[in-house]
Amino acid sequence: xxxxxxxxxxxxxxxxxxxxxxxxxxxxxxxxxxxxxxxxxxxxxxxxxxxxxxxxxxxxxxxxxxxxxxxxxxxxxxxxxxxxxxxxxxxxxxxxxxxxxxxxxxxxxxxxxxxxxxxxxxxxxxxxxxxxxxxxxxxxxxxxxxxxxxxxxxxxxxxxxxxxxxxxxxxxxxxxxxxxxxxxxxxx
Amino acid sequence: xxxxxxxxxxxxxxxxxxxxxxxxxxxxxxxxxxxxxxxxxxxxxxxxxxxxxxxxxxxxxxxxxxxxxxxxxxxxxxxxxxxxxxxxxxxxxxxxxxxxxxxxxxxxxxxxxxxxxxxxxxxxxxxxxxxxxxxxxxxxxxxxxxxxxxxxxxxxxxxxxxxxxxxxxxxxxxxxxxxxxxxxxxxxxxxxxxxxxxxxxxxxxxxxxxxxxxxxxxxxxxxxxxxxxxxxxxxxxxxxxxxxxxxxxxxxxxxxxxxxxxxxxxxxxxxxxxxxxxxxxxxxxxxxxxxxxxxxxxxxxxxxxx
Numbered sequence: 001x002x003x004x005x006x007x008x009x010x011x012x013x014x015x016x017x018x019x020x021x022x023x024x025x026x027x028x029x030x031x032x033x034x035x036x037x038x039x040x041x042x043x044x045x046x047x048x049x050x051x052x053x054x055x056x057x058x059x060x061x062x063x064x065x066x067x068x069x070x071x072x073x074x075x076x077x078x079x080x081x082x083x084x085x086x087x088x089x090x091x092x093x094x095x096x097x098x099x100x101x102x103x104x105x106x107x108x109x110x111x112x113x114x115x116x117x118x119x120x121x122x123x124x125x126x127x128x129x130x131x132x133x134x135x136x137x138x139x140x141x142x143x144x145x146x147x148x149x150x151x152x153x154x155x156x157x158x159x160x161x162x163x164x165x166x167x168x169x170x171x172x173x174x175x176x177x178x179x180x181x182x183x184x185x186x187x188x
Numbered sequence: 189x190x191x192x193x194x195x196x197x198x199x200x201x202x203x204x205x206x207x208x209x210x211x212x213x214x215x216x217x218x219x220x221x222x223x224x225x226x227x228x229x230x231x232x233x234x235x236x237x238x239x240x241x242x243x244x245x246x247x248x249x250x251x252x253x254x255x256x257x258x259x260x261x262x263x264x265x266x267x268x269x270x271x272x273x274x275x276x277x278x279x280x281x282x283x284x285x286x287x288x289x290x291x292x293x294x295x296x297x298x299x300x301x302x303x304x305x306x307x308x309x310x311x312x313x314x315x316x317x318x319x320x321x322x323x324x325x326x327x328x329x330x331x332x333x334x335x336x337x338x339x340x341x342x343x344x345x346x347x348x349x350x351x352x353x354x355x356x357x358x359x360x361x362x363x364x365x366x367x368x369x370x371x372x373x374x375x376x377x378x379x380x381x382x383x384x385x386x387x388x389x390x391x392x393x394x395x396x397x398x399x400x401x402x403x404x405x406x407x408x409x410x411x412x413x414x415x416x417x418x419x420x421x422x423x424x425x426x427x428x429x430x431x432x433x434x435x436x437x438x439x440x441x442x443x444x445x446x447x448x449x450x451x452x453x454x455x456x457x458x459x460x461x462x463x464x465x466x467x468x469x470x471x472x473x474x475x476x477x478x479x480x481x482x483x484x485x486x487x488x489x490x491x492x493x494x
Contacts, residue, residue: 051204051228
């Protein structure tokens, strides 16, 4: 058994503690990322849900936006975290995201997401959720809701428009850790 | 099938606000300044608490016109206050698709016995509390977020600290009790036994807990975070600071923007004294404030709520 995976969770604002809890439950070692230096030595990075304008604003103040652009490892982005990674923001993910595309909080909802290659649906919590648009050719759709993509993979990026950290279902975080193991295997 | 307004969806938005600053605003211009400074949400109200205090009279829900202008201006969540027990103001705010309703003691109470039955609404509520029992009573009525009260509109942090210590201290005390002692504890806190037992086991409130009332500086925000708050509300502390709005409008905008940004940074980097020292430097005139202990009993807002 090798050392546990070391995952950084961007802790500028939002639901970073819930991601940390979910990842620790799966055996990962979790650190909070607030400054560029915190990215060193990480096996993977999570950008959590929160307010994307607040997260972008705080990231820019300390050069974290550039540091994340230069980060080469796997990244999990949920909700605001996915927005931050899209073409219009950090430009790492080959897709566009429409913010608050389902409406304001009274239109927030939970619903079952159909996963590719898994018969068991995943309960998705959608909070003022964004919609994924204009998927690049190499983006793989892993989860759909009413025919729309809500969980996708673009190479080393795993992106969800809902909040896997708000339910006890570990499958999204498991898949992210598996992506990291897979990437390490390819390098080794 | 999609399920709307579930407890998980209501508390979920509060989870997304954590580590952030929610700023009181009275109009679209202030809302824009707040969003640009990095606020995670804005709270629309008719007058900021310092003005309610100075001008007196009945403080009510904001005019829907103002609320719509604020909603049209910013993309972050827009919250608004209704009076304690005024379920019709709450119905109107839900119709306006406000993201969170604050049933607030800062406005003049509409009911001196009953709070709004918050379970009947799709929109989530945040409520104030000065102690654990009050917080749990609000949660049992359906509140999906709690803010410890402080004494709004004073710029004096002392009561916010007192209330946070009361809530978090009582939670720690519950954790030391035997199971059979929790029944008496529930009676003492005047709160439902099931909630008291949940808190004793989890060591926290079941909902996100922010702090409000008297936060005027970056250091105040960090103090609240270090004492265990999930985030902060800032009311009069921002827009009642800086140069005189009527004399030097541009100077006022510059000052309040800088202070707002500094409080946002201090809330994120709350345990980094270097950042705190940097952002506290050269902020200009803070809100003048009133010592909370000098207020006569009938002018204290924190005692409203039952």
